[in-house]
Amino acid sequence: MSEFDDNLKALRDEIDDIDSQLVALLAKRLAVTSKVGEIKSTEGMPIFAPEREATLISKRREQAKQCGLSGDLIEDILRRLMRDSYVSQDASGYQCINPSCKKIVIVGGKGQLGSVFVDLFQRSSYQVAIIEQEDWPNSKAILAEASVVIVAVPIRLTSMVIHYLNNLPDDCILADFTSVKESPLFEMMQTHKGPVVGLHPMFGPDVTGLIKQTIIVCDGREKPQYQWLLKQFEVWGAKIYQVGAYEHDQAMSIVQVMRHFSTIAYGYHLMEEGADIENLVNMSSPIYRLELIMVGRLFAQDPILYSDIIFANSDNISMMKRFAYRFLELLEDVELGDKEAFVVMFKQVSDWFGDYADDFLAESKTMLLKANELKKH
Amino acid sequence: MSEFDDNLKALRDEIDDIDSQLVALLAKRLAVTSKVGEIKSTEGMPIFAPEREATLISKRREQAKQCGLSGDLIEDILRRLMRDSYVSQDASGYQCINPSCKKIVIVGGKGQLGSVFVDLFQRSSYQVAIIEQEDWPNSKAILAEASVVIVAVPIRLTSMVIHYLNNLPDDCILADFTSVKESPLFEMMQTHKGPVVGLHPMFGPDVTGLIKQTIIVCDGREKPQYQWLLKQFEVWGAKIYQVGAYEHDQAMSIVQVMRHFSTIAYGYHLMEEGADIENLVNMSSPIYRLELIMVGRLFAQDPILYSDIIFANSDNISMMKRFAYRFLELLEDVELGDKEAFVVMFKQVSDWFGDYADDFLAESKTMLLKANELKKH
Numbered sequence: 001m002s003e004f005d006d007n008l009k010a011l012r013d014e015i016d017d018i019d020s021q022l023v024a025l026l027a028k029r030l031a032v033t034s035k036v037g038e039i040k041s042t043e044g045m046p047i048f049a050p051e052r053e054a055t056l057i058s059k060r061r062e063q064a065k066q067c068g069l070s071g072d073l074i075e076d077i078l079r080r081l082m083r084d085s086y087v088s089q090d091a092s093g094y095q096c097i098n099p100s101c102k103k104i105v106i107v108g109g110k111g112q113l114g115s116v117f118v119d120l121f122q123r124s125s126y127q128v129a130i131i132e133q134e135d136w137p138n139s140k141a142i143l144a145e146a147s148v149v150i151v152a153v154p155i156r157l158t159s160m161v162i163h164y165l166n167n168l169p170d171d172c173i174l175a176d177f178t179s180v181k182e183s184p185l186f187e188m189m190q191t192h193k194g195p196v197v198g199l200h201p202m203f204g205p206d207v208t209g210l211i212k213q214t215i216i217v218c219d220g221r222e223k224p225q226y227q228w229l230l231k232q233f234e235v236w237g238a239k240i241y242q243v244g245a246y247e248h249d250q251a252m253s254i255v256q257v258m259r260h261f262s263t264i265a266y267g268y269h270l271m272e273e274g275a276d277i278e279n280l281v282n283m284s285s286p287i288y289r290l291e292l293i294m295v296g297r298l299f300a301q302d303p304i305l306y307s308d309i310i311f312a313n314s315d316n317i318s319m320m321k322r323f324a325y326r327f328l329e330l331l332e333d334v335e336l337g338d339k340e341a342f343v344v345m346f347k348q349v350s351d352w353f354g355d356y357a358d359d360f361l362a363e364s365k366t367m368l369l370k371a372n373e374l375k376k377h
Numbered sequence: 378m379s380e381f382d383d384n385l386k387a388l389r390d391e392i393d394d395i396d397s398q399l400v401a402l403l404a405k406r407l408a409v410t411s412k413v414g415e416i417k418s419t420e421g422m423p424i425f426a427p428e429r430e431a432t433l434i435s436k437r438r439e440q441a442k443q444c445g446l447s448g449d450l451i452e453d454i455l456r457r458l459m460r461d462s463y464v465s466q467d468a469s470g471y472q473c474i475n476p477s478c479k480k481i482v483i484v485g486g487k488g489q490l491g492s493v494f495v496d497l498f499q500r501s502s503y504q505v506a507i508i509e510q511e512d513w514p515n516s517k518a519i520l521a522e523a524s525v526v527i528v529a530v531p532i533r534l535t536s537m538v539i540h541y542l543n544n545l546p547d548d549c550i551l552a553d554f555t556s557v558k559e560s561p562l563f564e565m566m567q568t569h570k571g572p573v574v575g576l577h578p579m580f581g582p583d584v585t586g587l588i589k590q591t592i593i594v595c596d597g598r599e600k601p602q603y604q605w606l607l608k609q610f611e612v613w614g615a616k617i618y619q620v621g622a623y624e625h626d627q628a629m630s631i632v633q634v635m636r637h638f639s640t641i642a643y644g645y646h647l648m649e650e651g652a653d654i655e656n657l658v659n660m661s662s663p664i665y666r667l668e669l670i671m672v673g674r675l676f677a678q679d680p681i682l683y684s685d686i687i688f689a690n691s692d693n694i695s696m697m698k699r700f701a702y703r704f705l706e707l708l709e710d711v712e713l714g715d716k717e718a719f720v721v722m723f724k725q726v727s728d729w730f731g732d733y734a735d736d737f738l739a740e741s742k743t744m745l746l747k748a749n750e751l752k753k754h
Contacts, residue, residue, distance in 0.1 A: 023446065023451060029399075073457065080453050299726050300734035
């Protein structure tokens, strides 16, 4: 026994020693990637370089294979390192795409999402002003010199705020971050005669940077005038996705309204069923654990965030009703024991998902391994 | 420009050099952890050592902080490394908890889940026999010497298979892996006079090992007789969770039946709404992308897997109907514009989640960053 203990201790010391070298090596790597950030920022080169990322990974996968290491292991680790190195490169500041821009005004710039953009614009050397509720008396002076005005207020206030913005300089770009696009775009076009664009950043306030995050763009008026703004988003690493306002709102009824509503309804159902949450956690498969995490996270947040989005979209009620009816319709198959009908339906949906089903299965494996990895005991 | 290019190239070469050292260091680490696996396997010590894991991580977090590195970064990387090192340690084989066990028979041992256990028992030096459909004519001979018989067949066959097992040696342990527990446990107790235990492994066939995976145990008869079997599962790294069969089935109506059914109904809804999947993917937030992955993955699999579980549990139909009615009930609040009622309900559910809501919010952040990291462009 004692010999075993000695051997185990010696090996564990060796691991500790390797891990210590690992931390030192990663610190060295961080120092170099920070330097890359600095020179890129001076030169105005985008920080996110997908091709460089792909080459870097494939080279190391190759080397890993030769050493008998798993390629997936090294890829996972490199992706994790790059995530942090993007954050550290961000810290060196970004290129300013339009130095002739006089002032950017963010209405609601102290809000969760607004402040993410205030910070990014400032780190790209733009002059940024914020309008919050208490600043409206001085808004005329704040808005007089504006090159860009972005409305980043809660959805229930958007329409009111847009109506206040009826006296902007003619060449000023007017934009908004609302999670619906058709109606604010229409109202901005009514209020302002110059360039107008609808934006929807598809991420929450706890992003560590904009790398690979999506910003949806719905064109309004004088498209060429605001292209520099979209380029600025790309410099920050964001992916621009252009789509019509109507199409956007249709997709969001599913991506946001239905998603939030059904998650809330599911949480309510668990409570009403008198489920024992601790029991559920202990008896979870990794898949169910992930589901429970995604439901529970919502209830740690402000109900207003969600009720605003759901109640502002009452034209989605009929779509969500259809979901409940379909749910009951399928349940009827189960009640009647009609397995065949169920399998036929299942296969139709599989066809509808097409290649995405297999891609998602592969991606989900990584996610489920990660979810299990997070368990502390 | 050329000077910038030179500088960038020099820094990138430096990163490549560091990454190459990184791969070499990880290969060295793997060699040492494999040795740990070998000596642990000889000594019969469990591979998963939660305390050692915790110490190892906290030491490196400390060092990371001193180097100006993120503690989360190093923790994520170490957890990822440990996941692989457990797998490599598995390869050295496992301690055999009960060398006097004559033979383990797995009915359905060629199935997806059955074969995971066949492999694990064999790597722990047990003699393992498999019974598949075609082996029933010889089953008498195969079962004569059995110390353990595990029923690992699809749920629709479980009852039939149990009834065939009416002639086992008196001291043989009879167990099953069915995803319901009350009825098979009852049937096993009727059929066999010796030790009986109901098991439910809470993971799918693509696990890379049993570390941190849950196996639910429902006691049947002669509890002391099968404790060694549970210890064997723990040697493989599994977490044993003991619960009554009724309680198990109640929880599974939510963890499995409701989860699978509502995911399928949601996929069906997307198809029936005529949603454009590519559009949805492009317009996804990380949260919605994760949701879409977890829905789509299901449709890449065999419908029988899911319809079997759903149709075998027809007593859950009323519980699922209640979900649809609650969904419609909450939708009524939206229709009536009763935001206040909605917020009150939301807060009740938050209270029901208790501390789990905040824990889940924190865990979900890691998961969402990971989901975004997986995007290739």
